[in-house]
Amino acid sequence: xxxxxxxxxxxxxxxxxxxxxxxxxxxxxxxxxxxxxxxxxxxxxxxxxxxxxxxxxxxxxxxxxxxxxxxxxxxxxxxxxxxxxxxxxxxxxxxxxxxxxxxxxxxxxxxxxxxxxxxxxxxxxxxxxxxxxxxxxxxxxxxxxxxxxxxxxxxxxxxxxxxxxxxxxxxxxxxxxxxxxxxxxxxxxxxxxxxxxxxxxxxxxxxxxxxxxxxxxxxxxxxxxxxxxxxxxxxxxxxxxxxxxxxxx
Amino acid sequence: xxxxxxxxxxxxxxxxxxxxxxxxxxxxxxxxxxxxxxxxxxxxxxxxxxxxxxxxxxxxxxxxxxxxxxxxxxxxxxxxxxxxxxxxxxxxxxxxxxxxxxxxxxxxxxxxxxxxxxxxxxxxxxxxxxxxxxxxxxxxxxxxxxxxxxxxxxxxxxxxxxxxxxxxxxxxxxxxxxxxxxxxxxxxxxxxxxxxxxxxxxxxxxxxxxxxxxxxxxxxxxxxxxxxxxxxxxxxxxxxxxxxxxxxxxxxxxxxxxxxxxxxxxxxxxxxxxxxxxxxxxxxxxxxxxxxxxxxxxxxxxxxxxxxxxxxxxxxxxxxxxxxxxxxxxxxxxxxxxxxxx
Numbered sequence: 001x002x003x004x005x006x007x008x009x010x011x012x013x014x015x016x017x018x019x020x021x022x023x024x025x026x027x028x029x030x031x032x033x034x035x036x037x038x039x040x041x042x043x044x045x046x047x048x049x050x051x052x053x054x055x056x057x058x059x060x061x062x063x064x065x066x067x068x069x070x071x072x073x074x075x076x077x078x079x080x081x082x083x084x085x086x087x088x089x090x091x092x093x094x095x096x097x098x099x100x101x102x103x104x105x106x107x108x109x110x111x112x113x114x115x116x117x118x119x120x121x122x123x124x125x126x127x128x129x130x131x132x133x134x135x136x137x138x139x140x141x142x143x144x145x146x147x148x149x150x151x152x153x154x155x156x157x158x159x160x161x162x163x164x165x166x167x168x169x170x171x172x173x174x175x176x177x178x179x180x181x182x183x184x185x186x187x188x189x190x191x192x193x194x195x196x197x198x199x200x201x202x203x204x205x206x207x208x209x210x211x212x213x214x215x216x217x218x219x220x221x222x223x224x225x226x227x228x229x230x231x232x233x234x235x236x237x238x239x240x241x242x243x244x245x246x247x248x249x
Numbered sequence: 250x251x252x253x254x255x256x257x258x259x260x261x262x263x264x265x266x267x268x269x270x271x272x273x274x275x276x277x278x279x280x281x282x283x284x285x286x287x288x289x290x291x292x293x294x295x296x297x298x299x300x301x302x303x304x305x306x307x308x309x310x311x312x313x314x315x316x317x318x319x320x321x322x323x324x325x326x327x328x329x330x331x332x333x334x335x336x337x338x339x340x341x342x343x344x345x346x347x348x349x350x351x352x353x354x355x356x357x358x359x360x361x362x363x364x365x366x367x368x369x370x371x372x373x374x375x376x377x378x379x380x381x382x383x384x385x386x387x388x389x390x391x392x393x394x395x396x397x398x399x400x401x402x403x404x405x406x407x408x409x410x411x412x413x414x415x416x417x418x419x420x421x422x423x424x425x426x427x428x429x430x431x432x433x434x435x436x437x438x439x440x441x442x443x444x445x446x447x448x449x450x451x452x453x454x455x456x457x458x459x460x461x462x463x464x465x466x467x468x469x470x471x472x473x474x475x476x477x478x479x480x481x482x483x484x485x486x487x488x489x490x491x492x493x494x495x496x497x498x499x500x501x502x503x504x505x506x507x508x509x510x511x512x513x514x515x516x517x518x519x520x521x522x523x524x525x526x527x528x529x530x531x532x533x534x535x536x537x538x539x540x541x542x543x544x545x546x547x548x549x550x551x552x553x554x555x556x557x558x559x560x561x562x563x564x565x566x567x568x569x570x571x572x573x574x575x576x577x578x579x580x581x582x583x584x585x586x587x588x589x590x591x
Contacts, residue, residue: 038486040460070457077454078399093450134449134483136386166486173479 001121002154006187007164008180011195012206014164016232018127019044021162023051026058030159031119033110035103037069037131050235063119065110069131092137100137100145108152111159122159124149129183130166130176139175143182150186188213196229204229207242366405370397372432388447390432395454398422407462420464427451428470445480452487491518 007017015038022044025032036044045055058064067089076088089106091097111122132142146163153159167180184190190211196204207229214221228239372390387395401407407420426432428448459466472493475481485491496513 070453070460073454074457074461077395128486130483130486131453134446134487135453136446136450168482171479171482172477173482176479176482 001158001160003160003188004150004154004186005160005162005189005191006183007162007191007193008167008184009164009193010167010169012193014166014191014193015039015127016237017191017193018125018162018164019047019051020237022055022125023048023053025123025125025160026053026055026063029063029120030123031063031065031111031117031121032058032123032125033065033067033107035067035069035107035124035126037126038128040070041066041068062114062117067106073135090135092141093135098138099141100132104145104148104152107149111153111157113157122153122157124153124159124161126161126163128164128166129179133173133175133179139178142179146183186216188216193230203231205232206230208239368397368401370394386444386446387450388432388444391447391451394424395451395458398455398458402458402462402464407464418463420462422459422464422466424466424468426471427468428475445477448480449483449487452484456487485519488519492516493518 005021007014007021009015022032022034026048034044041055048055055064055066059066069090072088072090073093076090076093087102087105088094089103091102092100107124111124113122129142129146132145133139146161149161153161163183165176165180165183167177171177190209190213192209192211193206194209195206207227210226210228212224215223227242229242230237230239370393372393402420405420407418455466458464468488470484472481493516494513495516
């Protein structure tokens with residue numbers, strides 16, 4: 001409860017982790033607010049189906065609140081003048097404000113317990129945060145947004161947050177690196193998917209570093225780091241210890 | 250959203266761009282061509298002519314027959330480890346119905362071009378119209394382009410908004426040289442451009458438009474001119490597929506014996522991972538292209554066998570050095586800096 005998990009990818013695509021967490025929390029019966037900035041609803045829906053969860057049904061019964069960033073952006077850019085009582089969550093795009101307050105309000109309202117809700121713990125899932133920077137949000141605004149979300153979701157509502165960011169070694173995107181480093185310091189758990197250092201391989205798609213940041217909560221503890229390699233299949237991801245891929249054994 | 254990084258002189262990316270549009274014509278898709286450099290009418294006049302199946306088959310058929318007649322059933326005696334590897338098909342010999350082949354030396358007939366509906370956007374003609382959308386601090390050229398695309402999509406019903414239309418067609422959008430100075434964006438000429446977000450905002454809105462309609466888009470961009478690499482990273486994240494073309498013209502690789510059969514390399518930076526956990530990764534990532542008189546082909550880069558005794562030691566080092574740069578696809582050459590001399 002109240003955990004902040006950071007999903008990070010370098011030289012590879014970590015979105016399989018997002019799909020996993022989405023179906024995991026939905027199956028567990030949590031109320032999920034999914035801020036999906038990069039892909040359309042149908043993409044997530046089709047993958048979730050393979051993992052055994054129906055997003056449309058979850059939306060219907062109120063378990064899933066889905067913000068489709070692409071659609072929201074189109075409504076904002078090409079749509080009619082918005083009603084004063086319902087600002088678009090991506091309002092910062094139009095330049096009228098420079099902070100992500102509208103987005104935060106959307107999250108807060110979606111996850112606040114409503115009457116008749118019997119869901120276990122709220123969860124905020126974001127895919128992916130680096131897109132906000134591409135759209136013109138300042139790194140400080142993004143960090144403020146995450147901070148407000150943590151206070152609201154993790155501390156007040158005792159829920160969890162899972163956020164995906166991209167990063168690269170020798171990245172020249174300083175704003176992105178700033179956001180990523182800051183989030184790393186404040187995360188309880190970091191799942192870092194990396195492409196293999198030796199290059200592309202058909203049987204091992206990458207390696208994942210699991211960092212349990214015990215030092216965050218308790219002063220004397222050390223972080224625990226575990227490294228596994230993985231291969232992604234159509235409906236599943238298999239993890240194995242380094243060097244022990246099925247292709248080798 | 251297919252993103253192509255242009256090669257230095259724009260020759261080959263232009264070709265790829267025209268192939269995309271030509272494929273659209275042959276498949277009967279609608280076209281939308283946008284450019285700030287050349288008037289779209291001229292671009293459309295220059296599309297390569299499609300090769301009819303039988304003529305192509307005949308030309309290539311002779312070659313293919315010659316290759317197959319060598320008996321691969323002989324077991325290898327020295328290099329027996331390689332026997333289990335699949336035979337490398339360097340050129341397309343399987344004729345699938347997906348896609349067509351084009352003859353670069355001939356132009357597409359005007360009748361064929363006219364058979365599809367096409368829309369054009371030539372930046373310098375469009376600047377007088379005011380966009381009806383919120384520009385969100387975006388470069389005015391990009392904003393107008395988005396407005397134009399959105400209008401076409403909704404008017405022609407590509408987004409399924411017109412239930413009357415029974416025949417649903419695909420819209421192929423081609424945007425040439427985005428981000429160049431001709432679009433009014435200075436990311437190509439300065440290290441600290443005025444507005445670093447115009448291009449990425451444009452791509453995000455475009456992505457939204459593509460996702461909600463039956464359209465596909467190819468964009469070419471002079472990536473080698475962009476000083477601010479952060480922008481390129483963001484652009485890569487926002488695209489589905491990113492391909493870079495590196496031509497050998499004017500570079501030291503032109504004379505490198507490794508590459509003597511080819512005109513350039515194809516770098517696949519990203520492949521689309523849509524509607525699925527995995528993407529379709531091919532076995533090898535080393536691709537090179539060459540422009541023959543009639544065909545533009547993309548093949549696996551295979552190293553020529555190092556047979557000559559007279560090759561001097563320095564050039565052997567070069568070969569080995571460059572071979573190290575290629576990823577694990579080329580299994581045949583020994584990788585390493587030192588050579589064991591017998």
